[in-house]
Amino acid sequence: MTRHISIPETNAAQTKPPVLGHPANSGHRVDINAATAVARHARFRPDSTAVVYEGGDLTYGELDDRAARLASVLADGGTSEGDRVAYLGLNSLSFLVTMLAAFRLGAIFVPINFRLAGPELESVLARSGANTIVCEEGHRAAVDAVTGHRLSLRLLVDDDPAIPTTPVTRPWIGWSALLADATPYAEIAVSDFDDPAILMFTSGTTGLPKxxxxxxxxxxxxxxxxxxxxxxxxxxxxxxxxxxxxxxxxxxxxxxxxxxxxxxxxxxxxxxxxxxxxxxxxxxxxxxxxxxxxxxxxxxxxxxxxxxxxxxxxxxxxxxxxxxxxxxxxxxxxxxxxxxxxxxxxxxxxxxxxxxxxxxxxxxxxxxxxxxxxxxxxxxxxxxxxxxxxxxxxxxxxxxxxxxxxxxxxxxxxxxxxxxxxxxxxxxxxxxxxxxxxxxKDMIISGGENVYPAEVERALADLPCAVDVGVVGVPDDEWGEAVVVVVAVAPGAELTLEQVREHAAKSLARYKLPRRLQIVDSLPRNASGKLDKIRMRSSLAMEES
CATH class of the missing domain: 3.40.50.12780 (ANL, N-terminal domain)
Incomplete structure (x- = not known):
């Protein structure tokens, strides 16, 4: 079976398998757009609190109004159905407003990991084909440093008390004035089950994000x-x-x-x-x-x-x-x-x-x-x-x-x-x-036996004095790969490899026990909370070289 996901600038139809059993196949197009639901709440329960936030709360009426105004700004900037709208920043009201505005236009929302380094950010923006970005202060310099992609509209969030701002200069435009002057976009795209909503790049712990x-x-x-x-x-x-x-x-x-x-x-x-x-x-x-x-x-x-x-x-x-x-x-x-x-x-x-x-x-x-x-x-x-x-x-x-x-x-x-x-x-x-x-891809083959790092990590999760534990395999002349445990310990605590092996031996076979121990201040994790095994292995390789 061939499955292709490639939505060009013309927003041509995709070739993908039908989703069986939902009403869209009966000839009646059901609108499941989240922006439509928010607009409904804004009509019937406008004063109900939608979001509690340190920069100021929003009711459903206010949330829908801001999303509709941003949709007009995006449309005036050239965004239409199928286009990608990127967001770069921490959790905020502007994240939700941008998402709902994109949905309102039938555009595709692209939330970006705010911890990405320059080349990774460049790759995500270029591969997504985003023509618009909404960005928080503190991240726009990273966007400015990136080349090799097109961005026809760069909006800077400049009205959130939780986000410090500096003077807005071209090519950036502060979005507060644009939102204040915009006429709310009256229409909401009808979105059914097969319509793309979000383009989300994987965390990339095992390679280039997809x-x-x-x-x-x-x-x-x-x-x-x-x-x-x-x-x-x-x-x-x-x-x-x-x-x-x-x-x-x-x-x-x-x-x-x-x-x-x-x-x-x-x-x-x-x-x-x-x-x-x-x-x-x-x-x-x-x-x-x-x-x-x-x-x-x-x-x-x-x-x-x-x-x-x-x-x-x-x-x-x-x-x-x-x-x-x-x-x-x-x-x-x-x-x-x-x-x-x-x-x-x-x-x-x-x-x-x-x-x-x-x-x-x-x-x-x-x-x-x-x-x-x-x-x-x-x-x-x-x-x-x-x-x-x-x-x-x-x-x-x-x-x-x-x-x-x-x-x-x-x-x-x-x-x-x-x-x-x-x-x-x-x-x-x-x-x-x-x-x-x-x-x-994380499995370790040591002495011909399969060792699963997550299994060793679970066995060591309650290791006394350990704050965080990670396990990876490294090349070994005798065993092919050796099991290495990387531990962040509590302040003032001491830990030996013998103590680690003794604790792990309570629930693991001997061939699964760590052969090396590395003590670190903290373990590398990505923004999803997952251990970054690539960085762990790279750090160990650098120490050995």
Whole structure:
């Protein structure tokens, strides 16, 4: 089966497999555009709070008005259906306004990782073909330094008290004056299940980021899955502190909260003390987090006494969740619900229901209601029986139709039956619960045996005095590859390789035990909270050279 995702400047139709069973195939075009939903709330509940934010809150009426005004500015600047609109900055109201304005025009929103270095930023802008960028101060210099791509309109956010600004000079234009003078764009593009909504570049921990096309239908079906599996209610408040340019933070609860008319407490970044205060002050019911965020919360002195009674739906993903953290949070009445997925699955393919948190500790859960998950043989692709380890494959309406203008990568990721090959290794237990073992590319072959770094990391997650733990393989003359553990320890603590091996031996075979130990101040992680294994291996190689 050939699948191509290449939407040229003319916005020509894509060739992609039909999404079976949704109303768009019946001849009636259903509008699932999030901008349409926000406009509806603005009409019937204009004074209801949409977003709580340190730079100033917005009601649904105000949010819709700003998005409609920005849509006019973008349209006047040449943006039309199918064009890409980029955003570069931290979590903010302007992020949401830009996204909704793009949706209103039928354009494709491109949220950019604000931690990208110059060449990476250049690559993302060039490959996305974005003709417009909305940017925060602090990032425009990086954009100015980038060449080799076209940007016909550069808007600088200059009206957010949380974002310090300097005088705006050409080619940049301060967006506040433009928004004030603009007439709200009256129309909203009708978007159905197959229309592209977001172009999101993967974090690139295993190589050059790929542009993942996510349709309005991908986002919608993920939301349906989440609502069927989690305790999500009308009128809820969700908390967003993880970076919104990552699909886990954006499409777990935030995008759906806007569609449902719920309230979002939006923070520019994660701060443990502020987060605990927010949970109590705003009676937060749901949130998405990576494990390191809840590890920081659990270590905070206020964690023991914070009012967390409203917190019902906590999805933790992006990295394996240490069992010790799951048990610690359970003692405080918080059931961490581990999920598994990728940008390509928008984001969740599996989820561990709250009632199974302790009984199936360490599991990434069961398939989402409208998503199929299999574990297959890595060589021939046949489904494997329970407990056998293989590659995890996914199929469903939440799965991307493919990679932006990259037919080779798209064809390589999907097999002839439409299964997306994740590159993750795992197994299903006898009850059908998924357990993640590791990334296929991170697997270490030591002395002819397969060693999965994530399995070693889990065994060392509760290592005394360890603040953060990562495991990689390095070339070894005797073993082919050697297992190396990299540990950030608590201030003043000391740790030896013998102590690490003794602790790991409680749950691991001897051939999996680390042969080297490196102590560091902190481990490199990307903005999604995942360990950056490329940087870890590079650092080790530099030390040896």
């Amino acid at each position: 542009g993942v096309v996510l349709t309005h239908g991908n986002a919608w079906w993920n939301s349906v899955n989440v609502e069927l599996m989690l305790d999500s209610r009308p009128g809820d408040t969700t908390h967003a502190a993880a970076p919104l340019f990552h699909i886990g933070a954006l499409n777990s609860f935030v995008l759906r909260a806007l569609v449902r008319g719920n309230r979002i407490v939006l923070r520019r970044g994660f701060d443990p003390e502020q987060t605990l205060d927010d949970y109590a002050r705003y009676a937060v019911g749901s949130t998405f987090a990576v494990p390191t965020m809840f590890q920081a919360l659990a270590r905070h002195p206020g964690f023991a006494d914070a009012d967390l009674s409203a917190l019902r739906s906590v999805v933790v993903a992006g990295a394996p969740v240490p069992p010790s953290l799951i048990r610690q949070c359970a003692e405080r009445g918080i059931q961490l619900q581990q999920a598994w997925g990728l940008t390509e699955t928008a984001p969740f393919a599996t989820h561990l229901p709250a009632e199974w948190t302790l009984a199936k500790t360490g599991s990434a859960g069961i398939p989402m209601p409208y998503t199929e998950v299999r574990v297959v043989d890595m060589e021939v692709g046949d489904p494997l029986p329970a407990t056998r380890r293989g590659e995890i494959v996914v199929r469903g309406p939440n799965v991307t139709p493919g990679y932006w203008e990259d037919p080779e990568a798209t064809d390589a990721a999907f097999d002839g039956e439409g299964w997306f090959h994740s590159g993750d290794i795992g197994y299903l237990d006898d009850d059908g619960f998924l357990f993640i073992v590791d990334r296929l």
